[in-house]
Amino acid sequence: MINEATSENELLVRFQSSDPSSAIAELFEAYADPIYRLALQLLGDTDAAEDVVQETFISAISHRQSFEGRSKLSSWLYRIAYNAAIGRLRARQTEPLPEDESDDETPSPLPHSLVDWNLTPEQLQQDSEAAEVLQRAILKLPLKYRVVFFLRDMEDQSTEQTAEVLGLTETAVKVRLHRARMALREALSDYFEER
Amino acid sequence: MKCEDIVQYLSDYVDGDLPVEILEEAEKHLASCPNCTTTVKTLRETINLYKKSCKTCITPEHKSNLLAAIQESARHHCA
Secondary structure, three states: OHHHHHHHHHHHHHHOOOOOHHHHHHHHHHHHHHHHHHHHHHHOOHHHHHHHHHHHHHHHHHOHHHOOOOOOHHHHHHHHHHHHHHHHHHHHOOOOOHHHOOOOOOOOOOOOOOOOOOOOHHHHHHOHHHHHHHHHHHHHOOHHHHHHHHHHHHOOOOHHHHHHHHOOOHHHHHHHHHHHHHHHHHHHHHHHHHO | OOHHHHHHHHHHHHOOOOOHHHHHHHHHHHHHOHHHHHHHHHHHHHHHHHHHOOOOOOOHHHHHHHHHHHHHHHHHHHO
């Protein structure tokens, strides 16, 4: 943990120096793909997702002196990327944005699909139909749930980091994560029940 | 604790985030409820599948072009 913090501090010093090129290369190597995946989840378009990666790094470089280290660099970069992607979505006006949707405060319904199934990640790699079902299921989630699930469960961000990136409380992150997980479980269980 | 109660806590339960007093009640319920036990098992399977699913990456060629464009922009910005 100390090493990780020291390494992040050292990287930040180089990033905020007058020659940030080596730090940019390291940050790009570490975070370009995760940022790309976040943008892809939100925008569903590879070209637009790559544009968000470029916009994120250029914006981070321009504003690097204002980063005070109160969050992790990764959270800060994710936050810039999230805002860039949301800006594009807002321009498209195709679906409700997470900010525009209130949280559903009714209790989670009881699961209706109770089939017991098992598919290992290794089996999934050989099962293109199931892989497609997974992909379709996540795309059916409302954006506000999809982005939380993506950061927490697919990119291993903590509840605190996810809250920082999305500008939510930790409680809101947990509520949305619960809804997303239960909806995905239901979708996969329906699929395995019919298969 | 009944099924409609525990369902509210399942996500925190699989994350190990439940307070002890609720955890004890939840485990007591799970020990006697096959439906909720199946729900917990398939919830864990669901999370695990997505966690381990294939991660999309930028193609190496596009990555190289993007980094070059970003470094070029940085040089202008820092000059």
